[in-house]
Each structure stands twice: as C-alpha cells, then as structure tokens.
Amino acid sequence: NAGVMQNPRHLVRRRGQEARLRCSPMKGHSHVYWYRQLPEEGLKFMVYLQKENIIDESGMPKERFSAEFPKEGPSILRIQQVVRGDSAAYFCASSTEGGRVGTQYFGPGTRLLVL
Amino acid sequence: RKEVEQDPGPFNVPEGATVAFNCTYSNSASQSFFWYRQDCRKEPKLLMSVYSSGNEDGRFTAQLNRASQYISLLIRDSKLSDSATYLCVVNRLGNQFYFGTGTSLTVIP
Numbered sequence: 001n002a003g004v005m006q007n008p009r010h011l012v013r014r015r016g017q018e019a020r021l022r023c024s025p026m027k028g029h030s031h032v033y034w035y036r037q038l039p040e041e042g043l044k045f046m047v048y049l050q051k052e053n054i055i056d057e058s059g060m061p062k063e064r065f066s067a068e069f070p071k072e073g074p075s076i077l078r079i080q081q082v083v084r085g086d087s088a089a090y091f092c093a094s095s096t097e098g099g100r101v102g103t104q105y106f107g108p109g110t111r112l113l114v115l
Numbered sequence: 116r117k118e119v120e121q122d123p124g125p126f127n128v129p130e131g132a133t134v135a136f137n138c139t140y141s142n143s144a145s146q147s148f149f150w151y152r153q154d155c156r157k158e159p160k161l162l163m164s165v166y167s168s169g170n171e172d173g174r175f176t177a178q179l180n181r182a183s184q185y186i187s188l189l190i191r192d193s194k195l196s197d198s199a200t201y202l203c204v205v206n207r208l209g210n211q212f213y214f215g216t217g218t219s220l221t222v223i224p
Contacts, residue, residue, distance in 0.1 A: 042214045
C-alpha cells in the first residue's frame with residue numbers, strides 16, 4: 001500500500017513563474033491537507049480538501065494560491081507569480097476521516113526554491 | 116499567542132537517558148492531540164496519539180493535562196535513532212491541525 005506521494009520532490013522557479021505541486025493521497029483516503037514549512041519554523045496549515053470540495057482554506061494566502069482535488073487524479077496546489085518568500089517545503093497529508101478524528105499521514109514534501 | 120508552544124531545545128542526552136518534552140496549547144476547546152517526529156528534511160511521521168488517560172507505546176509515554184492545557188512526551192532508554200525533532204500537534208473543532216515548531220533531540224553515543 002503506497003503512502004502519500006508528492007511530486008515533484010524539488011522544484012525551482014524564477015520569480016513570476018507558476019508552481020504546480022501534486023499530491024496523491026494514500027489508497028482509501030479521501031481527505032487531503034496542504035501545509036507549508038519555512039526554514040526553522042513549524043508546519044502551517046494551508047487548506048483542507050475532499051474530493052471536488054474545498055472544506056477549509058483559511059490558511060491559504062488570498063492571492064496567487066489555489067488548490068483543487070478533482071474527482072480523478074491528484075490534488076494540486078498552484079502558486080501563481082511566485083515570489084522569493086514562497087520558497088519553502090510544502091507537505092501534503094491525507095486521512096481516511098476529516099476533522100478531529102482523522103490521523104494524518106504525510107507525503108515526502110515538495111521543496112520549492114524561487115530564484 | 117501561538118496555538119501550540121514547545122521548547123525548541125536542543126536537548127542533547129546520552130544513550131539510555133530518559134528525556135521529557137512538554138507542549139502547551141492555548142485553546143481549551145482543543146479535542147485531539149498527537150506527537151509526530153520529523154527527521155531532518157523529511158516528512159513528519161505520527162509517533163502516537165495522546166489520550167486523556169495517558170498512553171504508552173514501548174519506550175514512549177504520552178500524557179495530557181486538560182486543566183493546565185499541556186501535553187508531555189517521555190522517552191525512556193533513549194536510542195541514537197530517537198534523534199529527531201518532535202512535533203506537538205493539536206486539533207480542535209473543525210479541520211485545522213496546529214503544529215508546534217518542534218523540540219530537537221540529539222541522542223549522543
């Protein structure tokens with residue numbers, strides 16, 4: 001049973017370009033969470049999605065960031081017009097149940113570097 | 116005030132030692148509590164959930180004190196492989212999980 005998969009593992013973008021980060025949850029998991037981790041800082045919640053629905057995006061910056069989890073395929077975190085401050089590790093987690101019940105399992109992360 | 120606060124350490128302990136970490140949370144409505152470990156540049160991995168009555172998993176013991184709003188993790192007989200950052204995680208009504216910044220542990224031979 002494969003774990004949570006994320007790709008790419010490393011992504012380099014120049015300022016102003018777009019970054020697309022993909023996350024495939026564990027088999028049987030329908031809940032996906034995205035987190036950002038800046039160097040020397042803790043994980044910060046960004047968004048929680050179920051299939052075709054955004055449940056909670058309160059941690060997502062209002063501009064340039066969007067997320068989706070289509071019926072088919074992986075969840076996508078999209079960052080438009082990247083800036084240097086977007087450089088971070090982006091982790092995806094999945095669970096079988098949402099909210100306070102589900103235990104989250106993390107993918108290996110995508111490390112984004114904006115030049 | 117941060118949702119979850121941890122002493123960042125670092126804790127440097129010899130093999131075989133017992134070490135304890137504490138974590139405090141600010142919102143009394145918090146419902147679920149976990150400890151994760153994160154190795155350098157890797158993803159967090161669930162270590163254990165924390166139950167109201169306290170729970171033990173081998174060398175690891177977790178305690179929850181709702182009145183004082185803190186969670187603890189005790190590691191007995193430390194191994195070199197225990198070296199990592201330990202993350203305290205809290206969830207309250209809703210969908211957000213709040214992560215502490217982590218406590219760094221290095222076990223020295």
